[in-house]
Amino acid sequence: MTRKTGETDALRKALRRADTSLLLSAVTLFQASAMLLLTLRTQPIDIQSLLLAFAMPAVTLLCVKGLSKFWKIDRVVLTLVLFLCSVSVVTLTAISRASVTPLTQALYIAAGLVGLVAGILFIRLLRHWNRWKILFMVLSVGFIALPLAIGETKFGAKNWITVVPDLVTIQPSEFVKISLMVVLAACLSERQSRAMMVLSILFGAALCGVLLLERDLGALLLYFLTTVILFFLATSNGWLSLAGLGAGAAGAVGAYFLFDLVKERVSIWRNPWADAADSGYQLIQSLIAIGSGGLLGMGLGLGMPRMIPLYHSDFVFAAICEQFGMVFALCLLAVYALIILRGISIAMSCRDGFHALLAFGIVTILGLQTLLIVGGNIRLIPLTGVTLPFIASGGSSMVSCLTGVGMLLGISSLNADRDEDDVRRASWQEGECG
DSSP states (O other): OHHHHHHHHHHHHHHSOOOOHHHHHHHHHHHHHHHHHHHTTSSSOOHHHHHHHHHHHHHHHHHHHHHHHHSOOOHHHHHHHHHHHHHHHHHHHHHOSSTHHHHHHHHHHHHHHHHHHHHHHHHHHOOOGGGTHHHHHHHHHHHHTHHHHHOEEETTEEEEEEEETTTEEEOHHHHHHHHHHHHHHHHHTOTTOHHHHHHHHHHHHHHHHHHHHTTOHHHHHHHHHHHHHHHHHHHOOHHHHHHHHHHHHHHHHHHHHHOHHHHHHHHHHHOGGGGTTTTTHHHHHHHHHHHHHTTTOSOTTOSOGGGSTTTTTTTHHHHHHHHHOHHHHHHHHHHHHHHHHHHHHHHHTOSSHHHHHHHHHHHHHHHHHHHHHHHHHTTSSOOOOOOOTTTSSOHHHHHHHHHHHHHHHHHHHHHHHHHHHHHHHHHHHHHHHO
């Protein structure tokens, strides 16, 4: 009797969601104060920044409190992700050359929040995953290959599709990331089926092959590493996983000799000062910006972040370091680490292999993206061209990342529902014993 009562109390404690009131207050205070500060930096005052100073905290409170009333989601993950989104708007407002840039980013975030809700519903409502995985494979390969037929080339990669000329473009590889995780999780969760494991590997290889043709090498690296990591987590087969990494390493060496773009990026990484006025310019400016920011930064709107090419996308982390300082940048990385740790906790609490692998896949992609882009900005690794999740300017990445977070939140809500069922069952058993 005592043992069962103790188990029931432990389950009830596990169901108590973290009190996020203090965290939520801190995030909304940051949003309001930062945007109000940017409102007063010009004369007359910046009306757009003033509106965002009220809109951002309101949307944050509505999302966290509203969604948690419908589903028992992980409010810590949602609050931290919304904080990163607000850092994006604040940074772009402070450093962008045109006021349309932060407004566009805010609209991208709004579209991403719709995707977040769709991700929750997708997880909670869609059943029988195995019926859909072949369809997902076919559609994914077809969609990611569209740029080869009707796409345009940007920064050496033919991976963009123009939907509305001079207004709306999309990057299919960003959206297919979601399908990659779903298909891999569906196939690899069938541990007894070698055919499904082979199919998952072939699917990942097909997507990587298309990305190679498009010269989208950053996305190719992301897809490849995600496939290998999920395969290892599902099978615990270290030898095959190492063989996959070895094949990937051999492919990277081959790409160095086959593609001038790869050779140039490695050369820039090794010694950007060899061509400081041309190919090494953006990396050198990134390092100068990080160094000039110091520990506490130069302040919002100060410094010269616009000296960095692609300061709003590929090098937004360097711009943040200059504006906010190294201390804030390290705290930002800690936020990413907390999201990943919470995601791993959600994955380990799952009752079925599919949801566990999908949750691991989501945090794997977020972690790899963060590592690749931050490592490139600080010259730890060669530049890859991926974006910093939730912060870099761009609609495709924002919508896909927030949709993935929505799926993670949907999985957390399913875990909470099952924990509640366990509590009710344990309480009923206690009553029977009594």
